[in-house]
Amino acid sequence: MLFLVVMVSFHLVKQSDTCSSLPQLSLDGDYIVGGLFQLHEKYGGTGPATDTENRKPEVLQCHRFKFSSASYQQIQVMRFAIEEINNSTLLLPGVSLGYEIFDYCSDLLSYGAALEFLTQKGRGAIPVWNGTNYRPKVISVTGPFGSSQTISVAPLYMSEMIPMVTHGATSVQLSSKNRFPSFFRTIPSDKxxxxxxxxxLQQFNWNWVAFIGGDNDYSRDALTVFQDKIRPANICLAYQDTIPQNQSLIGRLFNNIAMFNVQVIVVFANVEFVIPFIQKAIDLSVKEKIWIASETWSMNQELIKKSQIERIGTVLGVTVQRHKDLRGFDEFINNTVKSRHENACTDMDLKERCGQICSDCNSTSAQTIIGEDPTYSFVIYSAVYAVAHALHNVLRCGTGNCANSEIIAYPYMVSELHLL
Incomplete structure (x- = not known):
């Protein structure tokens, strides 16, 4: 075990020493907020990176998958909130917040980024635990978005009580404080x-329905709750299935839906499953269905713009309650686009190992970023502010200057005392 820890520490030091990150994905500060966002998604890509069945064994990298402008917008919301806090004279006066943001495209490819947040502040390595406290690189972690990704990576942070404040992980599993003592969210549970x-379904007397989900905890947990809730409501689950990752097999689901004569389809899945599923419905000329959308895709801009999507029927959806627009966010985006520049990491071999490579980040227009679905903007904004207020209390800033405080804040202080 000691050998493994030392090897991990060495790898992280080498990566951070040899590959500079995009300036818009990192900022130094007195306390660092970590961010895990799915900048690149597996669905919709091209080439060997997305051919999971036939490709030759090789090391895959996030930047080979499809770029998500929606996730890029969410990153900008986090940056915007931190800049706003740093400019405030009332919240954390005299203390600067920084951030370190990584692309979390999959558990396998992104564990190095997750481990980076555990490295000891100022040393760049994860120490062997000796019974004493150490200051990890981050004071908290925002993200990742998905429930399965969060459940997978959360144990790394729970052991040190590093607060994870997520904006999208809605699984009911995460409500267990025994398993996830320092997990918090600014979005309601799937329950x-x-x-x-x-x-x-009750309102419209739809009692013969299908439930389609993805192969992850988000969908599986929702199905369990759904089955419990429909029994007393006299609703029959006529058909249930999982969207296969192999897109050539998706047509089988529609054959079964037709066979069971189902007109109402609940699609409770992440957008990376839903987009190829809905595209197949369009290709097969599926018509006059009622689609019930979960919050992950009900307002998705890519789906709304798909050609002939209006032919598949009527889509009703659940979404996160929207709050007023973030004042000053559009101006922040315009300034970001004007001032950004290319990644300093130019060696192609090093770029393959860099956890923050994003060529599309430098070419995405301000209009594209601003025009993305703002459903999760306020919950991300709230997640950052929740940590800032907790840190403000830990440091006993009051209305004075936090810089005069002799208190050194550890992540467990933020979790145990002020975010509960």
């Missing part, structure tokens, strides 16, 4: 979303 969907 409430499923209850809303069942009420929609």
């Amino acid at each position: 409430y979303q499923v209850e809303s969907i069942v009420r929609i």
Whole structure:
């Protein structure tokens, strides 16, 4: 075990020493907020990176997958919130927040980024635990978005009580404080979303339905809750299935839906599963269905713009309650686009190992970023502010200057005392 820890530490030091990150993905500060966002998604890409069945064994990298402008917008919301806090004279006066943001495209490819947040502040290595406290690189972690990704990576941070404040992980599993003592979220549990969907079905007397999900905890946990809720509501689950990752097999689901004569389809899945599923429905000329959308895709801009999507029927969806637009965000984006520059890491071999490579980040227009679905903007903004207020209390800033405080804040202080 000691050998493994030392090897991990060495790898992280070498990576951080040899590959500079995009300036818009890192900022130094007195306390660092970590960010895990899915900048690149597996669905919709091209080439060997997305051919999971036939490709030759090789090391895959996030930047070979499809770029997500929606996730890029969410990163900008996090940056915007931190800049706003740093400019405030009331919240954390005299203390600067920084950030370190990594692309979390999959558990396998992104564990190095997750481990980076555990490195000891100022030393760049994960120490062997000796019974004493150490200051990890980050004071908290925002993200990742998905429930399965969060459940997978959370144990790394729970052991040190590093607060994870997520904006999208809605699985009911994450409500267990025994398993996830320093996990928090600014979005409701799926329990409430499923209850809303069942009420929609009851309202329109739709009692013969299909439930389609993805192969992850988000969908599986929702199905369990859904089955519990429909029994007393006299709703029959006529058909249930999982969207296969092999897109050539998706047509089988529609054959089964037709065979069971189902007109109402609840699609409770992440957008990377839903987009090829809905595209197949369009290709097969599936018509006059009622689609109930979960919050992950109900307002997705890529789906709304798809050609002939209006032919598949009527789509009703559940979404996160939107708040007013973030004042000053559009101006922040315009300034970001004007001032950004290319990644300093130019060696192609090093770029393959760099956890923050994003060539599309430098070419995405301000209009594209601003025009993305803002559903998760406020919950990301709230996640950052929740950590900032907790840190403000830990440092006993009051209305004075935090810089005069002799207190050194550790992540467990933020979790145990002020985010509960």
